[in-house]
Amino acid sequence: DIQMTQSPSSLPASVGDRVTITCRASQYISSYLNWYQQKPGKAPKLLIYAASSLQSGVPSRFSGSGSGTDFTLTISNLQPEDFANYYCQQSYSTPPTFGQGTKVEI
Amino acid sequence: QLQLQESGPGLVKPSETLSLTCTVTGGSISSRSYYWGWIRQPPGKGLEWIGSMYYSGSPYYNPSLKSRVTIYVDTSKNQFSLKVTSVTAADTAVYYCARHPGIAAAVTDWGQGTLATVSS
Numbered sequence: 722d723i724q725m726t727q728s729p730s731s732l733p734a735s736v737g738d739r740v741t742i743t744c745r746a747s748q749y750i751s752s753y754l755n756w757y758q759q760k761p762g763k764a765p766k767l768l769i770y771a772a773s774s775l776q777s778g779v780p781s782r783f784s785g786s787g788s789g790t791d792f793t794l795t796i797s798n799l800q801p802e803d804f805a806n807y808y809c810q811q812s813y814s815t816p817p818t819f820g821q822g823t824k825v826e827i
Numbered sequence: 828q829l830q831l832q833e834s835g836p837g838l839v840k841p842s843e844t845l846s847l848t849c850t851v852t853g854g855s856i857s858s859r860s861y862y863w864g865w866i867r868q869p870p871g872k873g874l875e876w877i878g879s880m881y882y883s884g885s886p887y888y889n890p891s892l893k894s895r896v897t898i899y900v901d902t903s904k905n906q907f908s909l910k911v912t913s914v915t916a917a918d919t920a921v922y923y924c925a926r927h928p929g930i931a932a933a934v935t936d937w938g939q940g941t942l943a944t945v946s947s
Binding site: 722753755757763764765766767770771776808810812813814815816817818819820821822 | 873874875876887889890891923929930931932933934935937938939940
């Protein structure tokens with residue numbers, strides 16, 4: 722299985738900040754990398770697919786970049802509703818695997 | 828608007844079988860464009876892909892669970908189901924049903940999730 726490692730595990734931030742979350746794959750995955758946001762008690766929500774494509778309806782302050790093994794999710798101008806857990810997921814090979822998550826907290 | 832809704836017992840005894848069903852509304856499970864799958868999340872932990880299937884194909888299972896998992900589709904009811912046999916406390920999790928446009932693709936649609944607890 723491809724291992725996905727996110728950093729940091731926890732990210733203290735304030736409204737208006739620009740934050741960056743990193744995801745590293747244990748092997749090459751091209752651009753087959755997706756990002757999800759999950760709030761407490763809710764299902765994850767797809768934010769970014771194929772490393773940098775914004776899912777319909779997702780605010781443009783979310784952006785993704787990277788290819789190969791190293792990827793980033795950036796949230797510019799952090800809003801109160803952005804405080805949540807974020808997960809990366811590789812869709813290059815089966816089984817699809819997720820990172821352990823990053824908690825963006827106040 | 829597609830909606831996915833999980834249902835099933837919230838409490839299962841150790842060594843027994845966990846059975847969950849996902850009812851699809853607002854779309855057809857026989858769609859040629861999508862796979863239907865299950866993902867779980869133990870309390871306070873990360874996400875684990877259980878398996879997926881195309882409505883008319885063979886299911887794919889995560890090798891870590893393959894010996895205990897079955898996924899099947901009932902097109903007449905527009906539902907798909909999950910069975911996990913010989914459960915232990917480690918199978919306690921929120922189980923999500925999901926739709927995705929490829930066997931390992933990004934999950935575009937999620938159910939709300941249902942907590943299944945394994946306990947005597």
